[in-house]
Amino acid sequence: MFKKLIYNFDIALDAIKQNTMRSFLTSLGIIFGVASVIAMLAIGQGAQQEVLQQMQLLGTNNVIIEPVVRQMEGDVQQVEGPAQDENRYSPGLTLQDMESIVANISNIESVSPEIVFDTEIIRNGRLRSGKLIGVSKEYFDINSFSFADGGTFSDIQVRDSDPVCIIGSDIENRFFAGEQALGNKIKAGNIWFTVVGVLEKREISTENIENLGIRNYNLDIYTPATTVLLRYKNRGVLTGQDIQSAAANNGSENTSGQNYHQLDKLIVRVSDNRFSVPISDVIRRMLTRRHNNVIDFEVIVPELLLQQERRTQNIFNIVLSSIASISLLVGGIGIMNIMLASVVERIREIGVRRAVGALKQDIKFQFLTEALTISISGGIIGIILGIAFSYIIEITAGIQTIVTLYSIVISFGVAMSIGVVFGYFPAKRAAEQDPVKSLHHE
Numbered sequence: 001m002f003k004k005l006i007y008n009f010d011i012a013l014d015a016i017k018q019n020t021m022r023s024f025l026t027s028l029g030i031i032f033g034v035a036s037v038i039a040m041l042a043i044g045q046g047a048q049q050e051v052l053q054q055m056q057l058l059g060t061n062n063v064i065i066e067p068v069v070r071q072m073e074g075d076v077q078q079v080e081g082p083a084q085d086e087n088r089y090s091p092g093l094t095l096q097d098m099e100s101i102v103a104n105i106s107n108i109e110s111v112s113p114e115i116v117f118d119t120e121i122i123r124n125g126r127l128r129s130g131k132l133i134g135v136s137k138e139y140f141d142i143n144s145f146s147f148a149d150g151g152t153f154s155d156i157q158v159r160d161s162d163p164v165c166i167i168g169s170d171i172e173n174r175f176f177a178g179e180q181a182l183g184n185k186i187k188a189g190n191i192w193f194t195v196v197g198v199l200e201k202r203e204i205s206t207e208n209i210e211n212l213g214i215r216n217y218n219l220d221i222y223t224p225a226t227t228v229l230l231r232y233k234n235r236g237v238l239t240g241q242d243i244q245s246a247a248a249n250n251g252s253e254n255t256s257g258q259n260y261h262q263l264d265k266l267i268v269r270v271s272d273n274r275f276s277v278p279i280s281d282v283i284r285r286m287l288t289r290r291h292n293n294v295i296d297f298e299v300i301v302p303e304l305l306l307q308q309e310r311r312t313q314n315i316f317n318i319v320l321s322s323i324a325s326i327s328l329l330v331g332g333i334g335i336m337n338i339m340l341a342s343v344v345e346r347i348r349e350i351g352v353r354r355a356v357g358a359l360k361q362d363i364k365f366q367f368l369t370e371a372l373t374i375s376i377s378g379g380i381i382g383i384i385l386g387i388a389f390s391y392i393i394e395i396t397a398g399i400q401t402i403v404t405l406y407s408i409v410i411s412f413g414v415a416m417s418i419g420v421v422f423g424y425f426p427a428k429r430a431a432e433q434d435p436v437k438s439l440h441h442e
Contacts, residue, residue, distance in 0.1 A: 012370035015342070026338045027378030029331020030418065034382025034411045035389055036324035041407035042390040044317035046400035051309040059143065061109075063268040063280045064300040065287070067093040067261035090294035092261035094236050095225070097287060101268060105282055107275045112139035113225045114265035117232060119189040121221065123175045130171070131220050132188045134228030140166075140199075142269045145217075148172075150182045150197030153224050157196070161230040163223070165193035169201035170218040188221050191231055229262070236262030261296075276303045325414070331378065332418035339371050339426035347433055354435035364431035371423025372416065379415030383408055 016023040098111050115134035120127055137152045139145075148169065157164050165186065172181045176195075185192045202217050229236075270279050280301045287297055343350075350363055386408075390401040 009369055009373065011366055012373045015346075015370055016373065019342075022338060023374055026334050027331070027374050027381070029327055029334045030375050030378030030415050031331075031382040031385065033324060033326075033328030033331050034379050034415050035385035036327050037321060037411040037414070038383065038386025038403060038407050039389040039393065039401075040320035040324045041317065041410075042386075042401040042403045043393065043399060044313060044320055045402040045404055045407070046394070047316065048310070048313045049402055050400050051306065051313060059267070059269065060303050060306055061270050061273050061276065062142065062302055063270060063276055063283060064302070065093065065097075065266040065268070065283065066298045066300065067259070067264065068296050068298055069259050069261070088292045088294050090260075090291040090296050092236060092263075092291075093266060093287075093297055094262040095229075097290060098263070098266055100286065100290065101266070101283060104286065105279060107271045107279065109269045109271050110138040110142055111269070112136040112142050112267050113263045114139070114267065115225055115228045115262070116215075116264045117189070117228070121171070121175070122187040123185075126175055128174065130188070131215060132228065132232065133220050133222045134225035134232075135222050136225055138269075139222070139267070142267050143217075145202070146200040148198045148200040150195070152197060158224045158226055161224065161226040163191055163193045163227060163231060164196045166197035166199060166222040167195055168199050168216075168218040168220050170216070171221060172198050186221070188223075189232060193221065193223060225263075234262060235259060273303045276301050328411075328414055328418055331375075331415075332422035335371050335374055335419065336422040336426060339367060339423055340429065342370070343367065343426050343430040343433075346430075350430055350433050351435050351437070354433075360431040363433075364427045367427035367430045368420065368423050371426065372419040375415050375419025375423075379412045382415065383412060386411070 095113060098113055102108065102111050112135050117132045117134075119130060119132045121130040137155075137158060140147075140152055147166075150166070152166065153164060156162075165188070167175075167181060167186065171186075175181075175186055176184065181195045181198050183195065185194055187193070199217070268279070268283065270276055280299045284299045287299075288295065291297070353363060353366075387403050390403050393399055394401045
């Protein structure tokens with residue numbers, strides 16, 4: 001059997017060599033079909049990997065609560081009329097909300113607030129704009145931060161609202177070049193902070209920053225939330241300056257759009273992502289009651305976003321693969337047409353082989369091997385081109401592509417199957433030729 005396979009393979013190679021150009025043109029459909037499938041799946045896999053990376057930045061086990069600053073809207077008559085029932089008081093998103101979530105909801109590992117203020121960072125005559133972020137000590141575990149030097153805040157520093165901070169890697173490089181950052185001081189706004197920790201650099205693409213609405217963590221200064229509220233600004237407390245500002249704006253400017261929320265974000269880490277959706281529902285109902293039925297917050301579940309993105313990517317992959325598979329189908333039809341023409345051209349050869357003892361099965365196997373050889377050679381070239389196309393797309397278009405063994409095996413297996421399926425009918429037709437008529441065929 002093995003010798004017969006080798007013999008038929010040699011005959012197939014001789015037939016291909018005699019019509020090299022025709023065989024190459026025949027295999028073009030397979031070549032570009034396989035290349036297209038690999039390239040399209042590589043694009044889809046790259047997009048899926050990018051989505052996973054984005055979700056890791058948000059945390060699939062996290063539930064994020066963000067404040068929504070209410071804006072005045074409605075008809076003029078409604079606004080100018082008597083007090084409306086809708087004008088209810090809400091304290092905004094506060095530390096008390098966080099404490100209530102921790103105290104009343106189970107399956108929560110940790111919670112951290114986030115208070116963001118734009119400020120100016122100053123040290124040794126250098127100045128640049130940046131962000132001062134008020135957080136809890138759990139914030140760094142929730143967001144999977146690693147420390148290059150030092151560590152997180154101590155319980156005493158949080159309790160006493162000490163002016164201590166943890167800086168991003170880019171802050172260290174720009175303000176502490178060539179010297180030790182740990183233990184030194186840096187000024188943010190009007191406050192001097194002592195550096196107690198330096199975060200390791202986190203690679204974040206500009207696209208992720210824009211798509212997810214996140215910051216460049218490497219350029220931030222982190223301090224305890226209690227420190228920000230005591231020493232910097234507490235938006236949840238009405239000050240004399242706020243009253244004067246409101247009085248000055250009375251009748252000339254609408255101040256309903258001012259940010260009255262004490263916190264800019266609450267990040268809740270659940271013990272298992274299976275609880276993310278039900279816990280988010282409980283949080284939504286709890287905050288609605290605490291805020292006097294004023295929906296001035298938004299609850300975001302990254303796990304739901306991940307599932308939605310995965311469904312979208314799966315549909316995207318199916319569509320792309322289906323389009324690319326059309327090329328394989330066209331290539332298979334091309335193989336069948338050329339093999340049928342080859343049968344007509346080689347009827348006399350078929351008669352000679354039958355006359356010297358070849359069986360119908362031998363003739364069928366010969367032509368099937370020839371079709372399979374064309375599809376396999378086209379598949380190999382298509383794999384090389386597909387990998388090359390993927391890297392070219394990544395370099396030129398800036399789209400992440402990932403070529404997997406799965407896509408190579410699938411596309412090559414389909415190419416072989418097409419050779420067998422579309423080569424079978426011509427092979428069967430060749431085997432059914434009458435030996436006597438074939439010998440007399442001109």
